[in-house]
Amino acid sequence: MKAVRAHRPSLAAIVVAAGSSTRFGRDKLLTPFAGKPLICTTLEAVCQVPVRRLVLVCRPDDRAKMEKYVAQAALPRRVHVFxxxxxxxxxxxxxxxxxTLVDNGASGQDWVLVHDGARPVVCRALLKRLLAARDMGDIVVPVIPVVDSLRRTSAGRTEILDRRGVVAIQTPQFCRVATLRSAYLNCADSALFGDEAALIExxxxxxxxxxxDVQNIKVTLPGDAEMLEAVLGARAGTVVGFGYDVHRFVSGRPLILGGIRITSALGLDGTSDADAVLHAVMDAVLGCAGAGDIGGMFPSSDEQYVGIDSTVLLGHVMADRRIRRLRIVSADITIVAERPRLRDYQVPMQKRLARLLGLRSTDVDVKVTGNDAIGWIGRGEGIAVLCVVTALRPTKEERKAVR
Structure with a gap:
């Protein structure tokens, strides 16, 4: 007799990402974090449990950016994002x-996870603890004991506080929807309460x-993001991909390298725009996922790729589900060319590649070298590019969560 699997109720979630990031110094939710915008990591983390409807609350001016980053996040197919x-x-x-949840068909939803957009490393074990406490009250919140000594300072004076029994409140907070809505309607000034638990209580x-979970830290200062990147690195496995591409010079074509147009009398021969840098980068990225090469993904026999911009091709590579499961950490590129001189283009290429890969500029290195007048490259007949990309592969548990 076939075993009957227990029914797992669907969930809804609200991720709050409408803050000003004043103490961080820039928009922390859009800053590169472990190879993706930080908000992508947060969305992926929340969806480690069976969330089906997810509302991302953001500043009105950020909607276009957030739509792009939602598409970039490696979310399960079951998740509908609003x-x-x-x-x-x-x-x-x-x-x-x-x-927004109610307007999009969640009127019958009993419970909702409410999470801070700036807590990107909430683990599945914590989420399961929250779900297991369903129906024990009106809201379930994660807490950690305060271990540091506490003092209150005022007007130059300090007062020792007793930390016994004191805990710090985290998110996600698992709320009974009806109770949360009622609390908003019946509270004279809900702005006085810092979280949903305080309001409901x-x-x-x-x-x-x-x-x-002590690692479930809210990113507030730049140093927080750096520490959490180390946490992600410890949880995931490191993979490395290698790419190599070569093109000969031809007349009558522009020279494009790293998505940048180079001043040159000659361009490179190829089916697409022959951007040897981006071609090597794409092969290295695909190598991290064991996903083949660009020849298989974009065959030269297919006319739709004739003259195509290689940044478009890279966009297709980055959108591939196998790649979206990775967190690209760095890219190291070496261009081997006797001509033209590329020194002035290294920084523009570095910045352009960082934007295309969702990295910081400091995570991309572009080097230029010659071939000591040896061989066809040494004779100035073409260009070769080598690239190494490092990425983090999710753990087995995290891979199961996004199936």
Missing amino acids: LASGGLTRAESVLNGLK STGGQVVTVEG
Whole structure:
């Protein structure tokens, strides 16, 4: 007799990403983080449990950017993502997220996960602890004990505080939808409450706590992001891909390298725009995933690729599901050419490649060298490019979560 699998109820989630990032110094949710914008990592983390509807609450001016980054995130096919506009306060933003859920067919949803967009490394074990405490109260929140000594400072004076029994509250917070909506409607000023637990408790709701995760840190300062990148590196395996491409010079074509037009009397021969740098980069990226090469993905026999911009091809590579599961960390490129002189183009190529790969400029290195007048490259007949890309591969548990 075939075993009957237990029914797993679908979930909804609201990710709040409408803050100003003042202390971070720039928009932390859009900053490159482990090879992707930080918000991508957060969305992927929340979807480690069976979330089907996800609302991303963002600043109205960021909607176009967020739509692009949602498409870049490696989310399971079951997840439907909707965008909502953030308000002046967290409470207003969450309420807008709830309205968007209802407007998009989630009127019968009993529970919702509410999570900070700046907590990108919430683990599946924590999410499962939250779900296991369903129906024990009106909201389930993760907490961690405060281990540091505490003092309150005011007007130059300090007061020692007793830390016994004191805990720090994290997200996601798993809320009963009806209770959360009622709390918003019945509270005179929901902006006074820093999170959903405080709001629900203020209106008589029952708060249940579960063990949190010390690594589930909210990115607030630049140093936080660097520390969490180290955490991700420890959780995932490192993979390396190698790419090599070569083209001969021809007249009558522009010279394009690394997505940058180079001043030159000669271009490179090829089916596409013959951008040897991007071709080597694409092969290296595909190598990280064991996904073949660009010859197999974009065959020269297919007329649609004649003269095509290689940045478009790279976009297709980066959108491939096998690649989206990776977190690209760095790219190291060496261009071997006797002519033309490329020194002035190294930094523009570095910046362009960083944008295309979702990395910081410091994570991309572009080197230029000659061939000591040896062989056809040494005679100035063409260009060769070598590239090494390093990426992080998710753990087995994380790969299962996105199937």
